[in-house]
Every structure is written in C-alpha cells, then in structure tokens.
Amino acid sequence: MLWKFSHRAQALKSSTIREILKVTEHSDVISFAGGLPAPDAFPIAEIQAAVNTVLASKDIYDALQYGPTEGYTPLRQWIANYLSTRDQIAISADEILIVTGSQQALDLIGKALINEKDKVLVETPTYLGALQSFNQFNPEYVAISSDEKGLIPESIDDKLASSAKFLYSIPNFQNPTGRRLSLERRQALAAKAKQNDLVLIEDDPYGDLDYQGQRLPGLYTLAPENTVYLGSFSKILTPGLRLGYVVANKQFIGKLVQLKQASDLHTPSLTQYIAYQIISKNNFLNHHIPKIRQLYSTRCQYMLHSLAQYMPKEVSWNQPEGGMFIWVELPESINATELLSEAISRKVVFVPGETFFAHAEKNNCLRLAFVTVPEEKIDCGIKILAEIINHHIHQPQEKIVMV
Amino acid sequence: MLWKFSHRAQALKSSTIREILKVTEHSDVISFAGGLPAPDAFPIAEIQAAVNTVLASKDIYDALQYGPTEGYTPLRQWIANYLSTRDQIAISADEILIVTGSQQALDLIGKALINEKDKVLVETPTYLGALQSFNQFNPEYVAISSDEKGLIPESIDDKLASSAKFLYSIPNFQNPTGRRLSLERRQALAAKAKQNDLVLIEDDPYGDLDYQGQRLPGLYTLAPENTVYLGSFSKILTPGLRLGYVVANKQFIGKLVQLKQASDLHTPSLTQYIAYQIISKNNFLNHHIPKIRQLYSTRCQYMLHSLAQYMPKEVSWNQPEGGMFIWVELPESINATELLSEAISRKVVFVPGETFFAHAEKNNCLRLAFVTVPEEKIDCGIKILAEIINHHIHQPQEKIVMV
Numbered sequence: 160m161l162w163k164f165s166h167r168a169q170a171l172k173s174s175t176i177r178e179i180l181k182v183t184e185h186s187d188v189i190s191f192a193g194g195l196p197a198p199d200a201f202p203i204a205e206i207q208a209a210v211n212t213v214l215a216s217k218d219i220y221d222a223l224q225y226g227p228t229e230g231y232t233p234l235r236q237w238i239a240n241y242l243s244t245r246d247q248i249a250i251s252a253d254e255i256l257i258v259t260g261s262q263q264a265l266d267l268i269g270k271a272l273i274n275e276k277d278k279v280l281v282e283t284p285t286y287l288g289a290l291q292s293f294n295q296f297n298p299e300y301v302a303i304s305s306d307e308k309g310l311i312p313e314s315i316d317d318k319l320a321s322s323a324k325f326l327y328s329i330p331n332f333q334n335p336t337g338r339r340l341s342l343e344r345r346q347a348l349a350a351k352a353k354q355n356d357l358v359l360i361e362d363d364p365y366g367d368l369d370y371q372g373q374r375l376p377g378l379y380t381l382a383p384e385n386t387v388y389l390g391s392f393s394k395i396l397t398p399g400l401r402l403g404y405v406v407a408n409k410q411f412i413g414k415l416v417q418l419k420q421a422s423d424l425h426t427p428s429l430t431q432y433i434a435y436q437i438i439s440k441n442n443f444l445n446h447h448i449p450k451i452r453q454l455y456s457t458r459c460q461y462m463l464h465s466l467a468q469y470m471p472k473e474v475s476w477n478q479p480e481g482g483m484f485i486w487v488e489l490p491e492s493i494n495a496t497e498l499l500s501e502a503i504s505r506k507v508v509f510v511p512g513e514t515f516f517a518h519a520e521k522n523n524c525l526r527l528a529f530v531t532v533p534e535e536k537i538d539c540g541i542k543i544l545a546e547i548i549n550h551h552i553h554q555p556q557e558k559i560v561m562v
Numbered sequence: 563m564l565w566k567f568s569h570r571a572q573a574l575k576s577s578t579i580r581e582i583l584k585v586t587e588h589s590d591v592i593s594f595a596g597g598l599p600a601p602d603a604f605p606i607a608e609i610q611a612a613v614n615t616v617l618a619s620k621d622i623y624d625a626l627q628y629g630p631t632e633g634y635t636p637l638r639q640w641i642a643n644y645l646s647t648r649d650q651i652a653i654s655a656d657e658i659l660i661v662t663g664s665q666q667a668l669d670l671i672g673k674a675l676i677n678e679k680d681k682v683l684v685e686t687p688t689y690l691g692a693l694q695s696f697n698q699f700n701p702e703y704v705a706i707s708s709d710e711k712g713l714i715p716e717s718i719d720d721k722l723a724s725s726a727k728f729l730y731s732i733p734n735f736q737n738p739t740g741r742r743l744s745l746e747r748r749q750a751l752a753a754k755a756k757q758n759d760l761v762l763i764e765d766d767p768y769g770d771l772d773y774q775g776q777r778l779p780g781l782y783t784l785a786p787e788n789t790v791y792l793g794s795f796s797k798i799l800t801p802g803l804r805l806g807y808v809v810a811n812k813q814f815i816g817k818l819v820q821l822k823q824a825s826d827l828h829t830p831s832l833t834q835y836i837a838y839q840i841i842s843k844n845n846f847l848n849h850h851i852p853k854i855r856q857l858y859s860t861r862c863q864y865m866l867h868s869l870a871q872y873m874p875k876e877v878s879w880n881q882p883e884g885g886m887f888i889w890v891e892l893p894e895s896i897n898a899t900e901l902l903s904e905a906i907s908r909k910v911v912f913v914p915g916e917t918f919f920a921h922a923e924k925n926n927c928l929r930l931a932f933v934t935v936p937e938e939k940i941d942c943g944i945k946i947l948a949e950i951i952n953h954h955i956h957q958p959q960e961k962i963v964m965v
Contacts, residue, residue, distance in 0.1 A: 462715075
C-alpha cells in the first residue's frame, strides 16, 4: 500500500530528542536529556487519597462519563481563583480551557491562528515541542535574538510585530536555556505588543519553580488583551495526568473550544476530578510547590558545582534562578551532536542544542536537565562530559569515530 | 484585540448538537440526543479495584510520569491479542497507537492524509464528529449513497475510488443511523479498495454492541493493507477515561505517532494503566460486554415498541441489530430542526438529521439515542414526540411559532 500522505505529514522528520529518550530508558544511563519532573516530588499519598475520594463520591458517574469540552467546571473555577490571587488580576472561569497537557494548547493555537507561510516569532533557541506543533501548519519562523536575559524586544521592529501572527515565548526558566526574561524586557515586550496588536503566547510550565519564590509579572498581567497564557500541572503535580490549561479572552477561548471538540472532544474527566480533589484541599500547592523548589534548587546547585569543578575554562553556562535546565556553551569548534555519540558510548546523555533552533544556527550548545538525577550521578555524569569535551578541545583535529 | 484567526478557524460554525446537549443538562429533560453510553453499565467496582491496584503497585511512578507517545506497551499488547483472537488475524503491538479517545484518531488521520480540496468519501449520513474533525483540513466531501444496509459500494466508481484520499465509514451500528453494513457490501467495498488503492477508515466504537453477539468481518480483516481501524473503550468501559486506539500498518502508525507527539505528547498514563488493569484480569470484557448488549437490546426493544405504539403511519424507522441509535424518517414536509424547538418546549430532545450530512440534503430525519433513558421515560418521550409529529402532519400549514 502506497500511503498518500498530506504535505504536512510528508514534511515530518523524526526527532533526535525522541531517539535519545529511547536510549535513556536503560537504567544504567545517566540522563541529563529528559525534560521529566522528579518523581521524588510526586505527591503520591495525596493522589491516593484524592482518587479514593472521587471513586467513593456521588460524582463517580460524572467522572467516568463524557464531559464538557471546556473542562470540569470546578477545576476551571479553581484555576481562575488561583491565578487571580497569585497574579492579582481578575480572571473568570469562562476565560479558561482545560487541555490534555499544554502541548495540546500549542496544537490548538496553531490550528486557530496559523495559515501557511504566516510569520511566527520564536525565541532563539526555543522549545522543540512548540516547533513540532506549529510545523504542522507550515508557518514561516522568525527567530528573535536572545541573550542571558531572554529575548531582546528591541530586535522586533514595528513592521515585524504588526505583520506576525504571534510571538511564542517561555518567559520563566525557559526550555531549553533555563533563562528568565527580565522585568524591563517584559515591560518593553508588552508595550510593543499593545502598540502593534501582536499576540503573545506565554507558555509557563516552569513559572512556579522559581527557587526564591519571587515571581516576575507575567506577560498576561502586563498585556492581558494581547496574551494567551498556558499553564500546566505537569511540573507541580504530575505529568502523567496530562493536564494543562489556556487562559485568554472569551472570544479566543470559544474558538479553541470548537477546535478542541474536533480534536479529542474533551480532556479525560477522571484525571480532572482527581487533580481538582488534590489541589482544592488545604491549600495543597502552597505547601507542595516550596518542596519542589527546594529539591530542584539543591540539584541545580549541585550540577553548577560539578560544572565549575570539572569543565575546562573554554566552556560556559548560565546560573538558573528556577526551573529544570542549564544551557551550556562549548567552543564553536565542537559539535554537540557529535559529542552526544561519544557520550552515549560512555552512558551519559543530554540534548544537543541544534534541536531547539527554528533555523539551524549553531550546534556548540547543549541542554542539561538536572532534576531527575541523584546527586552522586550528577557528579559522575558531568565529570564524564567534561573529560570528553576536554579531549575535543585538546585534540580538535581528530575524528570522533577514530577516538 | 482583533484576533487574526486562521482560515480553518474562521470557517468553524457552532454545533447544533452541542447547544442541544447543553439543554439536556437539566435533569427534567428526556434526552434522546446524547451519544452517551449508559452509566448503569459502568463497571464501578472493577474500576475501583483497578485504581487501587495501580496506586499500590511499584508502577505508580511510571503511571504518573511522562510516557511513550505510542501508548502503554502492555495495553497495546493486550489490544493486539484481543483483536487477533476476536477477528482471527495477526496483529502486533507495534501496529497499535493509543489515542485520547478515537475522536483524536480522526484528527490525526486528517493531519496525516488531507491536503486542502482532497476528496474524502463519507456515508450519507455520517458521524458529525468526523466531519468536524476533517473540516479542519478543508477536504472536499463526496457523499456516498446509503440505504438500510449501509453505504452502497457500487456508487463509488473506480475513478472516484482511485482519486479519493480515503473513505470514512462506521460499518457497525452506525452513528447516526444504527445501520450495519451487510456482509456482501463489506466484501464488495474491500474488493474495490484493493483494486484502486483506496484507504478505508473503519471507525468501530459500537462493533462489540451487537445484540446477538454475531460479529460480521471487519473491513480490516477483508482488506488489511488498505484499512485503518479505530477502536474505542468508551462504549465498553467508560468514556471519561478517553481511551481509543488505531490499528494500521507500521509505516502509517509511525506517521501518526509523530503527529500525536506534536498534538499532545501522549495519552494520559494513569488512565491507560487503569484500563489495562481492568481488562487484563479474568477475561473481563468477555463477561462485561454481554451485560451491556443485554441492557441496550432491552432499551432498544422498548423504544421500538413505543414507536410502533404511538407514531403515525407516515413515520418510519429502522430495527437496529446493535448499538445505541434509531434513525427515524418523517414525511418530507416536516423539518426536524423546527420540530426540535417544539419538542424542547415540551422537555424532550433529539438530534435533527441535517447535522449528519456532509452536504445539506434533507431534514426530515432524526436520531434517537435510547441507551441512557429509563424505560418509563422512553415511553413518555416517544409519546410526546408522536403527538408533536401528528400535529404537524395534520396541520401542515400552521406555523410552529403560532401553535
């Protein structure tokens, strides 16, 4: 059978990160590759209690039946209250759509906004999963320059801002760089968006994971009319529930609801009831999130310490204030994808930087995820990476395959 | 803010069925509208036991973590075994993709196959949710003539068969008509597909609900190379888990996996573990499915009896051999959507037929769902509908608003 695939399906390439993750399934590999949250932080006891409450309640039939596309109303109401309190702005439940993980929000947003060849502005680098999702609708990416303070609003001129379909960004502890967009740049970006009717997609899975608990104002508090905010329970509860949400004005949510209905009818009811049961009790997140911050901060400090101890002076990296990732820059002569082959043979994996660029730009960077790796393995893994990098720096002419 | 929606989003219309379902949320309405399975048939005790087993097992961390896009391997293996036994053909786990309800399969198939203006063949009438899903990719529908034995293969000429992207059909107890495609037509359709390299999408959520337990061979057993088979746990377990699956050859599944990864990464892990735990124990479905068949068959017989008792002679309907729906044809002078306004005022709802046609064809039909309505209410609701229809037949000139 010769399948007559659509143009969008023909254009799909297999993902490097995906193949890497398959390798990391072996337990003897030290993986800095996955973007997985730490299972140590899963609130197992609370989940067990919540599930038993749902199963024993009179709501059990509703939790197992088809449900509304918008999501479980009490959960939407809870999210509205949580955000209104956290960010001191007024949000109502009908401005919220529950999605099957915030990856689904990217798919729905692509469907809602992107026509072929539309300009989509992205950070440099940006989240691989967003590129994969938007690629389905064949946009033209414009990569916005970024530095250690995040994307540079001045590099978006008014003509570009007004002609683009939207700008996609992760202002808090970005994937892959771990960078946080500075307050001044948030304000400048919000002003530019308002001035040019530019839609901002603010993806915020890591926002609650700031180690000092000092949240910067979100784009949707600075430019609420222009911003579509994506939240997730994957990093503060568990990812296996696949629960995220979109916050936007009612007209936009209404369109996403129609698209979601066509895409999967609705997010599973049972998982929504379970999540609501957990988070609505005893200010659960107010107690739980600080524990995750503490755990992640400790592992981050540990990796930073190992990097400082082992890496040659030609290598640099950032000091994350939150989140799950460190971004490492190598001398330009070193290709991170080639480095990966060698690292795999020594049972250490990471994600090469080139994966995260809308346009192949450079490949002397790599993303290190630290939160799922026990401390002694962080030390061991970074030491191995440093040995390999050192070898490359000091024997640059040698072919990897011959090492 | 002026949202610059994509062409596909601009073309979305709000769904009549959706607005109707909102009305039926009131408990004093007799609803023949929803396509919901009967909650009486939910295996609550087994679900509770399964959840507790998963939560107490060493797999709990995996059930709450990110998982593979293809789905939970033991569940895929179980499905492969189940289908191989049921349908006596060889299916392997890597020919199976778990999806978030089979509605998601429709979205992924649309993404994988449809370019703008591609010909997509559909039954007359067909499942509304499939039209909504495919509409996102702007195909050109060709409506294939159907009668009480299902679609008529002879009405697809070879030129059409070889130029179409695919044919979408529900051979068993179709939504909305409740019809089953006859064996002869299945064979003719399979032969035509093989001859013309036509892809068949076989959507089969109701296949196990044949009241006599006499399954006809599926299209994917008759033309395995050409067929993409969609299965669902919504009608034999519960819909709130949102679990379905796609069966197709590895190349096609591989493409769907890439599209699913971009769409929602993967189906929730926890619900997959729960479902596997239920169905893999003690031949669960072999005991459970006959109970659902019995329940649905009884309610179907009850509705057929009420229809025979109350409906005027000008009205006709089919005698379903399985599934959840009866298709009622009214005299051509009666518009079912207008009838609905009147029925709503008397607290009875159904879905007007026009919703289910790819091209607006006729609107003197309606879909009645019988499985969620207790018997005394079936009788009461059909009596009210018959009164309204009778009134229309005997006072055809009078405007409804003036009644």
